[in-house]
Amino acid sequence: MNTIGCLVILVSLGFSICQSANPCCSQPCQNRGVCMTRGADQYECDCTRTGYYGQNCTTPELLTWIKTKLKPTPNTVHYILTHFKGFWNIINNIPFLRNYIMSYVLTSRSHLIDSPPTYNGAYGYKNWEAYSNLSYYTRTLPPVPVDCPTPMGVAGKKTLPDAKLIAEKFLLRKRFIPDPQGTSLMFAFFAQHFTHQFFKTDMKKGPSFTRGLGHGVDLSHIYGEGLERQYKLRLLKDGKLKYKMINGEMYPPTVQDVQVEMHYPPHVPEEHKFAVGHEAFGLVPGLMMYATIWLREHNRVCDILIQEHPEWDDEQIFQTTRLILIGETIKIVIEDYVQHLSGYHFKLKFDPELLFNQRFQYQNRISSEFNTLYHWHPLLPDTFHIQDQEYSYQQFLFNNSVVIEHGISNLVESFSKQIAGRVAGGRNVPPAVLMVAKKSIEHSREMKFQSMNAYRKRFSMKPYMSFEDLTGEKEMAAELEELYGHIDAMEMYPGLLVEKPRPNAIFGETMVEMGAPYSLKGLMGNPICSPEYWKPSTFGGKVGFEIVNTVSLQRLVCQNVKGPCPVVSFHVPDMKHTESATINSSTSHSRQSDLNPTVILKGRTSEL
Ligand code: HEM
Ligand SMILES: *[C@@H]1O[C@H](CO)[C@@H](O)[C@H](O)[C@H]1NC(C)=O
Ligand SMILES: *[C@@H]1O[C@H](CO)[C@@H](O)[C@H](O)[C@H]1NC(C)=O
Ligand SMILES: *[C@@H]1O[C@H](CO)[C@@H](O)[C@H](O)[C@H]1NC(C)=O
Ligand SMILES: *[C@@H]1O[C@H](CO)[C@@H](O)[C@H](O)[C@H]1NC(C)=O
Secondary structure (H helix, E strand, O other), X not given: OHHHHHHHHHHHHOOOOOOOOOHHHHOOOOOOOEEEEEOOOEEEEEOOOOOEEOOOOOEEOHHHHHHHHHOOOHHHHHHHHHOOHHHHHHHHOOHHHHHHHHHHHHHHHHOXXXXXXXXXXXEOOOOHHHHHOOOEOEEOOOOOOOOOOEOOEOOOOOOOOOHHHHHHHHHXXXXXXXXXXXXXXXXXXXXXXXXXXXXXXXOOOOOOEEOOOOXXXXXXXXXXXXXHHHHHHEOOOOOOEOOEEEOOEEEOOEHHHHXXXXXXXXXXXXXXXXXXXXXXXXXOHHHHHHHHHHHHHHHHHHHHHHHHOXXXXXXXXXXXXXXXXXXXXXXXXXXXXXXXXXXXXXXXXXXXXXXXXXXXXXOOOOEHHHHHHOOOHHHOOOOEEEOOEEEOHHHHOOOOHHHHHHHHHHHHHHHHHOEOEOOOOOOXXXXXXXXHHHHHHHHHHHOOOOEHHHXXXXXXXXXXXXXXXXHOOOHHHHHHHXXXXXXXXXXXXXXXXXXXXXXXXXXXXXXXXXHHHHHHHHHHOOHHHOOOOOOHHHHOOHHHHHHHHHOOHHHHHHOOOOOOOOOOOOEOOOHHHHHHHHHHHHHOOOOHHHHHHHHHHHOOHHHO
């Protein structure tokens, strides 16, 4: 390789001194060993505490060898957890077994995340700037060195295939593919709403930068990033947030009312420009629905705390309520959201005490790879069905009139009944957001992400041996091979979206094995989960602690809508029926006209 690199440079640039490629380009260090160059063409692998030794950290120590022989594969573990319902029903009802398994899930997953964080988009080696500059997302794998023979290091062709071509050939939806796990749009919008509090790329600085300095579940999407915005959104009385009453129900105030910046196109009427913590939440009524639910929850919890603590001032009620809502969010994410996504029959549990006897760092840094893998736009349908109306993207986006006209209860029920799209398996990104997928590919390249297989190895999976191994079929596999040249040059993001899904599942193996560690680390690494915080007094006493420990998605919604409780679920009610209905109705919807919203989005992609 080095000789070839030499020749190429000699011939093409006419250098008199032979320059060889950075030897770390070939990623010679295995098993999470660290590659360091020594001179121009030597390298050294640091195998410290990897459990392996040797030039490339490939020889296992005895204990490591035994462990690898005994360790079941991720797919086996997944199979066990998603089958044997009767067995799991018994385990779920034996507290010490449930606790034991849950703490194993938490530690085994979160140990895959480096904490404190290490690299970032600018630095592939550890240093103080990369550690301390919170404006960067962190990086789990260092960027591919700039002086490598190919974009993925040494594998594949000199240039990657055109991002637009990849998006159109392999990611673009031909016909809506419903998620076999029965995921609802209620889930899709929760995913978008919840994650946008910490995925806030600062495109003005570049794709490696974030405006989310909390790096986790800080509820900045409700309270705003920074004190200035927070104060504008606060009523500054009884701890509450500002609101507006419409049709006897509580909604967010408008931009005019509170003078905070929100991203709305000019044609939106002033009375529909709701103002909330996150500037971009006017984009989709699904986001504004959740923003409204959390606004109501905040003010509801304030009323409860005032009863408990008439002696507290506005500030203490506000701050304590925020901690309660953070707790509620984490509880719902683990016990409703991750529970649904996992498909496990094992019942997950949010209980910070499970980690008190483990080595665990209560800190978190959002990584760029986590953001990229979370671009789950295939979840989105072709059109949105609300009550008996059907909305195109054109009609739905930036239209808060939808929120007011239908009301929160009807929105919740309609979104809970509409099925979302399958994420893995390829060709399921709706035309309206294909631009976003194309940009994800371009940004990944700009940030010099390593290959899909490099990430599989980093997260303890076997690298794929071929494109057929990746997609589980022949057609896309052959085309991908033609375009990329080698499986070790396959990029992570398109790889995740074309990966063969697990049987009857929304995702393939890689999405889950990479996503779960980031997710659980981010949830449990929150300061409220640490021993000194996790006690009733932090949450205003027993009553507040009880709110955190008893909340569910269902309760969150039903305590905040007038009238009877709607259907609230991350899972569509009658799967078979909904699925076939969706397949039937959607086939006629993938029309050229759906492409129009892409135009709307083009100019504003940097605002999210
Ligand atoms: C109608 C619904 C949606 C629209 C119109 C939409 C559109 C967009 C746009 C325009 C961007 C910015 C892309 C860029 O500048 O590179 C974006 C980013 C993103 N979207 Fe969506 N999206 C929708 C739903 C979702 C859903 C359901 C998810 C589920 C998780 C999601 C996850 C993300 C993530 C993680 C980002 C990156 C955010 C950031 O880094 O700041 N989106 N989306
Ligand atoms: C380590 O990796 C390099 C480059 O991939 C290879 O040439 C060398 O033979 C390997 N060394 C050992 C001991 O396996
Ligand atoms: C973080 O790094 C960026 C890019 O180098 C720089 O512009 C910014 O000022 C740094 N932030 C801090 C707080 O040092
Ligand atoms: C917004 O939604 C309302 C229904 O609430 C609908 O009548 C209107 O046409 C939509 N606006 C646009 C611009 O499509
Ligand atoms: C589509 O609808 C027809 C009747 O409208 C029904 O008989 C058929 O089973 C549906 N097709 C699918 C794929 O579900």
